[in-house]
Amino acid sequence: MIGHDLHRDAVFVQVAWSSIEASVERGDFSIGMSGVEDRPELRARHAVSIPYFEFREVLAVRFADSARYRTLADLSGKRVATLGGTGAYQTLLDLQPHAGPIPISYDDDVHPYSDLVSGRVDAVLLDNIIADRSLRRSGGFYIQPVPVATGHYVAVLAAADTALRDSVNVILRAHMRDGSLEKTFRAWKVWDTTQVQYFARALTDSAGPHAVGAAASVRSVRSYLPALLRAALITLLLSCLAMMLAVAVGIAVAAGRVYGSPLVRAPLAVYVEIIRGTPVLLQLFVLYYGLSGFIRLPAFVAAVLGLGLNYAAYESEIYRAALQAIPRSQLEAGRTLGLSEAQILRLVRGPQALRLALAPMTNDFVALLKDSSLVSVITVVELTKQTAIYATNVGSWVVPGLLCSVIYLALSLPLSRLARRLERKWSSI
Amino acid sequence: MTQALDVRDVHASRGPHQVLRGVTIDVAPGEICALMGTSGAGKTTMLRAIAALGPFDSGSIVVDGFALTPGHVPPESKLRVLRRSVGMVFQQHSLFEHLSVIENVTLALVHALGWTRERAETEASALLTTLGVAHRAAAFPRQLSGGEAPRVTIARALAPDPTLLLLDEPTSALDPARRTSLGEVLRALAAEGHALLISTHDVDFAEAFADRVAVLAKGVVVEEGSPRDILSDSTHADVRALLRSPSAEPPE
Numbered sequence: 001m002i003g004h005d006l007h008r009d010a011v012f013v014q015v016a017w018s019s020i021e022a023s024v025e026r027g028d029f030s031i032g033m034s035g036v037e038d039r040p041e042l043r044a045r046h047a048v049s050i051p052y053f054e055f056r057e058v059l060a061v062r063f064a065d066s067a068r069y070r071t072l073a074d075l076s077g078k079r080v081a082t083l084g085g086t087g088a089y090q091t092l093l094d095l096q097p098h099a100g101p102i103p104i105s106y107d108d109d110v111h112p113y114s115d116l117v118s119g120r121v122d123a124v125l126l127d128n129i130i131a132d133r134s135l136r137r138s139g140g141f142y143i144q145p146v147p148v149a150t151g152h153y154v155a156v157l158a159a160a161d162t163a164l165r166d167s168v169n170v171i172l173r174a175h176m177r178d179g180s181l182e183k184t185f186r187a188w189k190v191w192d193t194t195q196v197q198y199f200a201r202a203l204t205d206s207a208g209p210h211a212v213g214a215a216a217s218v219r220s221v222r223s224y225l226p227a228l229l230r231a232a233l234i235t236l237l238l239s240c241l242a243m244m245l246a247v248a249v250g251i252a253v254a255a256g257r258v259y260g261s262p263l264v265r266a267p268l269a270v271y272v273e274i275i276r277g278t279p280v281l282l283q284l285f286v287l288y289y290g291l292s293g294f295i296r297l298p299a300f301v302a303a304v305l306g307l308g309l310n311y312a313a314y315e316s317e318i319y320r321a322a323l324q325a326i327p328r329s330q331l332e333a334g335r336t337l338g339l340s341e342a343q344i345l346r347l348v349r350g351p352q353a354l355r356l357a358l359a360p361m362t363n364d365f366v367a368l369l370k371d372s373s374l375v376s377v378i379t380v381v382e383l384t385k386q387t388a389i390y391a392t393n394v395g396s397w398v399v400p401g402l403l404c405s406v407i408y409l410a411l412s413l414p415l416s417r418l419a420r421r422l423e424r425k426w427s428s429i
Numbered sequence: 430m431t432q433a434l435d436v437r438d439v440h441a442s443r444g445p446h447q448v449l450r451g452v453t454i455d456v457a458p459g460e461i462c463a464l465m466g467t468s469g470a471g472k473t474t475m476l477r478a479i480a481a482l483g484p485f486d487s488g489s490i491v492v493d494g495f496a497l498t499p500g501h502v503p504p505e506s507k508l509r510v511l512r513r514s515v516g517m518v519f520q521q522h523s524l525f526e527h528l529s530v531i532e533n534v535t536l537a538l539v540h541a542l543g544w545t546r547e548r549a550e551t552e553a554s555a556l557l558t559t560l561g562v563a564h565r566a567a568a569f570p571r572q573l574s575g576g577e578a579p580r581v582t583i584a585r586a587l588a589p590d591p592t593l594l595l596l597d598e599p600t601s602a603l604d605p606a607r608r609t610s611l612g613e614v615l616r617a618l619a620a621e622g623h624a625l626l627i628s629t630h631d632v633d634f635a636e637a638f639a640d641r642v643a644v645l646a647k648g649v650v651v652e653e654g655s656p657r658d659i660l661s662d663s664t665h666a667d668v669r670a671l672l673r674s675p676s677a678e679p680p681e
């Protein structure tokens with residue numbers, strides 16, 4: 001519709017929803033439209049059209065809770081799901097310090113509702129468009145009629161593209177006036193009385209919402225830094241726990257493959273090959289969503305298990321190679337001294353293998369620290385995810401990206417140094 | 430008198446290769462026996478079979494009353510008695526690189542025999558003193574000199590007080606002064622009642638310190654007797670070969 005009136009052919013470019021704003025600024029496409037919410041930060045960074053749709057943030061709950069959880073105030077301390085980077089998420093974040101609900105952020109708009117039905121979260125706060133669509137698709141929950149807030153969808157353009165933005169505004173107004181936008185919305189089954197009132201207002205008030213100054217981004221560092229540091233703590237805790245699991249399981253698998261009978265060795269080899277041959281992202285999905293019919297793991301537990309069991313396969317190969325690198329004569333010396341095989345492993349072979357394994361292990365731990373960012377796909381908000389939320393909300397990756405890099409380096413550099421010190425100490429004796 | 434070691438008609442093969450073809454040797458307590466021969470004569474295979482590190486096909490090996498059976502090496506749980514009776518000193522020393530000298534010596538006492546650490550350290554210190562390396566107790570194996578490493582290895586093997594001590598080419602890396610000094614240490618051990626079986630191709634060393642010499646060639650003992658009889662009078666080609674170029678021999 002807009003393309004036609006601009007006398008251009010519309011070409012669809014698909015990007016991740018949370019990257020629309022960054023991509024339009026890069027010039028990947030000229031106009032970004034897909035539930036992009038109007039907000040002051042957006043107007044500070046980009047050229048923004050007049051809103052073309054007014055939506056309501058609505059609360060979805062399980063039927064059994066429909067009387068109990070009517071508003072966000074009823075959900076104090078409960079888990080409320082939403083999409084990361086949305087106004088709804090910001091609403092939840094703002095409420096959290098004041099005994100509000102616990103926000104759980106998702107990357108897609110399907111899993112919040114399936115997790116609501118399965119009991120992983122207590123409510124979902126999202127746009128009425130998304131809630132209605134999910135209700136039609138799968139059902140199983142109740143949408144509270146009173147909206148939590150209202151917002152507007154806009155088209156977003158690169159900051160320099162104000163001329164194109166003005167043309168888009170003219171076109172949008174024209175289609176509001178002649179009823180063709182209403183016809184489109186009716187065809188999509190999203191036309192409602194809210195739009196009637198909104199269109200009337202939009203056509204009389206030509207100015208639209210006003211832009212906000214850039215001072216917001218300076219303030220944002222101060223307001224987001226605590227959240228980033230908290231997320232860094234999650235990253236560190238997650239990585240340490242996953243690594244501990246990986247080392248423990250890795251040692252067991254390596255010992256089983258070196259000492260075990262063929263009946264023990266075969267399944268362990270299969271485990272290692274399957275884990276190494278499939279993406280960790282897939283493993284996380286299977287563990288969190290795939291198994292939810294049998295066992296409903298909390299997201300953090302699933303993240304530790306997923307990363308830990310994945311890295312265990314790689315660790316076991318390191319330990320296996322290290323164990324096999326210990327000369328046979330060392331083991332025979334232990335045998336002639338009357339040590340049992342278990343004692344030889346514990347007192348002679350293991351400690352020597354550990355020295356060989358140290359460098360590759362450190363390498364893996366640093367890699368794990370960064371791979372832990374993958375667990376955001378199962379709703380764990382760690383450092384990278386928090387940075388992405390921050391960047392989406394302020395509309396720029398420069399400051400968030402720098403802060404995030406500094407934190408990652410602060411976590412990984414001391415570790416590499418410690419490993420180097422240990423290696424030096426061990427090689428000197 | 431019971432022998433510390435009694436080997437009768439032992440055959441052993443490595444793959445298709447017949448290494449031992451009926452070896453018979455015995456060693457009495459307090460005796461040093463030198464097992465001599467060129468490379469590939471089967472010296473190391475013989476020692477490994479006695480220490481239950483390698484299998485043998487037929488014949489019998491009895492160590493301090495404990496009989497080893499032909500066929501596969503039994504699991505360690507069935508070798509407890511043998512392990513207490515036999516100590517082994519490897520050619521490459523094989524000291525535990527991650528442990529200090531004193532920890533190398535106390536390891537078996539604490540973990541195999543269940544001694545307290547204090548008692549084990551007292552015993553280990555006494556052994557290291559006997560062997561003249563007490564001042565190196567805190568050192569790590571790679572810090573030891575060529576003369577110190579074999580002594581520490583002997584101390585480690587002696588700690589559980591074995592009846593029989595097997596030594597594989599103990600002099601191969603030593604200069605003449607250190608050979609003599611090591612030989613004196615071994616004589617002192619024999620005087621305490623230990624039985625020693627030493628694989629070596631070092632004629633001077635065997636002549637100076639062994640009570641008896643057994644010459645192994647092509648898997649059988651071809652000569653056996655006092656060092657003087659064997660090493661100066663023999664007419665056997667293998668013994669003459671050993672006499673002609675004792676130091677040209679590569680380690681087995």
